[in-house]
Amino acid sequence: xxxxxxxxxxxxxxxxxxxxxxxxxxxxxxxxxxxxxxxxxxxxxxxxxxxxxxxxxxxxxxxxxxxxxxxxxxxxxxxxxxxxxxxxxxxxxxxxxxxxxxxxxxxxxxxxxxxxxxxxxxxxxxxxxxxxxxxxxxxxxxxxxxxxxxxxxxxxxxxxxxxxxxxxxxxxxxxxxxxxxxxxxxxxxxxxxxxxxxxxxxxxxxxxxxxxxxxxxxxxxxxxxxxxxxxxxxxxxxxxxxxxxxxxxxxxxxxxxxxxxxxxxxxxxxxxxxxxxxxxxxxxxxxxxxxxxxxxxxxxxxxxxxxxxxxxxxxxxxxxxxxxxxxxxxxxxxxxxxxxxxxxxxxxxxxxxxxxxxxxxxxxxxxxxxxxxxxxxxxxxxxxxxxxxxxxxxxxxxxxxxxxxxxxxxxx
Numbered sequence: 001x002x003x004x005x006x007x008x009x010x011x012x013x014x015x016x017x018x019x020x021x022x023x024x025x026x027x028x029x030x031x032x033x034x035x036x037x038x039x040x041x042x043x044x045x046x047x048x049x050x051x052x053x054x055x056x057x058x059x060x061x062x063x064x065x066x067x068x069x070x071x072x073x074x075x076x077x078x079x080x081x082x083x084x085x086x087x088x089x090x091x092x093x094x095x096x097x098x099x100x101x102x103x104x105x106x107x108x109x110x111x112x113x114x115x116x117x118x119x120x121x122x123x124x125x126x127x128x129x130x131x132x133x134x135x136x137x138x139x140x141x142x143x144x145x146x147x148x149x150x151x152x153x154x155x156x157x158x159x160x161x162x163x164x165x166x167x168x169x170x171x172x173x174x175x176x177x178x179x180x181x182x183x184x185x186x187x188x189x190x191x192x193x194x195x196x197x198x199x200x201x202x203x204x205x206x207x208x209x210x211x212x213x214x215x216x217x218x219x220x221x222x223x224x225x226x227x228x229x230x231x232x233x234x235x236x237x238x239x240x241x242x243x244x245x246x247x248x249x250x251x252x253x254x255x256x257x258x259x260x261x262x263x264x265x266x267x268x269x270x271x272x273x274x275x276x277x278x279x280x281x282x283x284x285x286x287x288x289x290x291x292x293x294x295x296x297x298x299x300x301x302x303x304x305x306x307x308x309x310x311x312x313x314x315x316x317x318x319x320x321x322x323x324x325x326x327x328x329x330x331x332x333x334x335x336x337x338x339x340x341x342x343x344x345x346x347x348x349x350x351x352x353x354x355x356x357x358x359x360x361x362x363x364x365x366x367x368x369x370x371x372x373x374x375x376x377x378x379x380x381x382x383x384x385x386x387x388x389x390x391x392x393x394x395x396x397x398x399x400x401x402x403x404x405x406x407x408x409x410x411x412x
Contacts, residue, residue: 016141016382024380032378033396035387038194038359039263040228040326043393050261050322052315056308066304070297073288075104075269079303082310083269087223087237087252094244094273101280103270103287104298108224108255109142111270115220115251116150117290118283123218124183129153132184134176136160138384140194143187143222158186161196166352166364168198174211182216190223190252191236192358195386199229199357205239209246219243221252228259229358231327233320249274256306258359259323265302326390330359333392340401347408360386369407377403 014022020036042048060066074080080102085095094100105111124131129151135143137157147155158180159172177186188208193199200208212219221243226236240252256267270287274280291298309315338353353361365373365385373379379400381387392400 020380020382023374027378027380029378031399033380033391033400035379035381035391035400037388037391039388039390040258040261040359041388041390041393043329043395045391045393045396048261048326050319052309052318052322053260053262053305055318056305056315059308060301060304068300071104071300071303073291073297074102074284075298076300076303076307078311079267079307080104080269082307083254083256084271086226086233086310087240087254087269087271088244088273089234089237089241092241092244098277099274099280101272101274101284103272103284103291104303105253105268105270106295106298107257107266107268108222108253109146109268110266110295111253111255111268112143112146112220112222113150114287114290114294115253115270116147116152117294118287119185119218119220119251120151121290122283122286123185132156132181134158134180134184134186136173136187136189136193138195139187139189140222147187156180160193161198161362163364166349166362167355168200168204170200170204170207174207177208177211177215177217180215180217183218184215185218185220186212188219188221188239190221190226190240191238192225192229192360194224194358195360195382195384196362197356197358197360198352198362200239202238202242205242209243209248213246213248219248219250221250223252224255225258225358226254227320227323228327228330231324231331233323244273249279256302259326260302260306260309260319262302262305265305266299267302267306330389333389333397334361336394336397337389337392337401340397341404344401344405346401346405359388359390361389362386363404365404365407366411369411372407372411373403377407379403 017036024034084100084102103114105114132154133147133152134156137160144155158176159169162169191199221240227233229236250273252271254269257263272283309319334354338350341350363385367383370381370383
């Protein structure tokens with residue numbers, strides 16, 4: 001037989017975080033700990049279906065008026081409106097002035113992709129590929145891939161993480177914005193920066209906004225952890241709302257995977273803030289064309305769960321309580337890990353563990369120390385030293401802390 005027409009296709013390396021989870025599953029050691037997976041876990045190390053989600057799913061099952069007809073191409077209207085509302089706030093002037101639109105998407109990644117595809121086609125000239133797209137260094141690896149696959153040719157890092165201080169390099173960040181060509185696109189993490197867990201303060205956000213306004217830079221926010229980071233929806237959306245109050249036109253990709261625990265339902269939204277209703281209408285008309293050839297029509301189940309929850313004052317309050325439960329457990333694990341490392345006298349400073357926020361912590365562990373933890377201690381984490389705080393429990397904290405202490409002490 002002739003050789004396969006696919007014979008020249010190279011084997012792509014596996015996605016690191018999913019490969020890590022597969023390795024963890026295959027490990028038979030009873031001490032094993034998974035600090036790599038990007039999902040919430042209970043203190044028993046199990047996935048958590050939010051009580052409010054269970055309740056709303058039952059309401060949907062019992063609603064005989066629902067069917068499986070196609071949604072509008074841009075998605076479930078009540079989902080889109082409520083998703084944008086929690087991002088921008090109940091009293092948002094942009095919403096009141098009818099200059100906000102949105103697109104239901106397949107998770108936060110889908111929102112990023114639809115936004116990227118629109119910007120490549122219509123921002124800064126037709127079929128634009130040359131405008132620089134800036135992503136933080138480091139960032140979630142999909143940011144680079146999404147914009148590359150959308151056709152952008154010039155993707156650049158901007159300073160963000162100061163490894164020596166284990167904190168934000170605000171001056172480097174501002175310098176990069178000052179030197180960026182006008183109309184450059186900047187991908188900004190709305191809260192709980194992935195992977196560092198380090199966010200600008202409100203005052204630093206004000207500095208960032210001032211430079212971006214003066215330099216005519218376009219903000220594209222990625223909001224994957226609203227409510228999940230601090231326990232407060234308003235606090236976690238502060239940056240996005242401030243930029244809107246400053247008159248920016250912007251995009252905000254939202255994910256409901258983390259704060260609703262709807263990881264496999266792929267519930268996302270792209271919020272568009274424009275100068276006026278007419279501009280937003282035209283933008284959405286083009287996004288509708290992009291969606292039509294991408295997934296054509298979005299799924300309804302996850303969107304209905306979110307829309308039902310956000311539309312009811314009682315369910316909304318219950319959801320906020322559920323989200324705070326998750327945020328509080330993460331904050332507790334941060335505090336407990338730091339206190340154990342300091343009690344052990346682990347070399348270095350560990351205050352960054354509690355100063356960071358959200359699901360992930362950039363520990364400062366180097367690749368050799370990570371390799372030691374995986375091979376010798378069966379503790380799975382990314383080579384960057386990023387750990388998921390939800391993988392810590394009251395049962396494994398001591399083991400993880402002692403193992404980190406050993407790795408830092410033995411491996412330079």
